[in-house]
């Protein structure tokens with residue numbers, strides 16, 4: 001039998017970074033704070049991005065088949081906080097955030113450490129999050145710095 005408490009405690013020990021995942025659908029853009037992200041292949045370069053099926057961004061990735069990950073700096077906790085609220089509740093999350101559109105048309109945060117842009121090459125649908133397998137088709141470094149880690153924020157997303 002699954003020990004629920006043990007499962008939660010131990011899964012929360014998986015280390016994560018924090019990213020803003022930029023998405024688009026036609027002319028509309030959005031973004032959300034993502035942590036369930038990791039590299040999944042060297043050649044071709046793949047990352048996996050696990051996205052809540054109920055989020056607005058999920059539908060946008062499904063439709064456009066692209067996403068961008070902006071890598072946040074250790075001091076950018078406030079920026080991460082802005083993007084973990086749903087667009088349907090707070091409206092345009094990019095209103096007072098400087099960004100530009102990448103090759104995929106997805107928004108990239110100008111003040112982030114850098115970014116990767118991905119084309120979805122696989123989709124794994126089992127639980128409440130969809131695993132989007134993205135091939136990295138563009139990348140850029142804006143500046144040097146330490147990445148923002150979930151563990152440093154005191155927030156939890158996991159368990």
Ligand SMILES: Cc1cc2nc3c(=O)[nH]c(=O)nc-3n(C[C@H](O)[C@H](O)[C@H](O)COP(=O)(O)O)c2cc1C
Pocket residue numbers: 030031032033034035036037050051052053054055056057058083084085086087088129150155156157
């Ligand atoms: C610390 C933290 C990490 C998160 N990581 C993820 C994640 O990896 N995947 C995901 O789908 N949502 C994640 N979320 C939740 C989304 O940011 C949240 O559902 C957001 O409101 C979705 O926005 P949207 O509806 O505008 O797309 C995380 C939230 C927090 C607070």
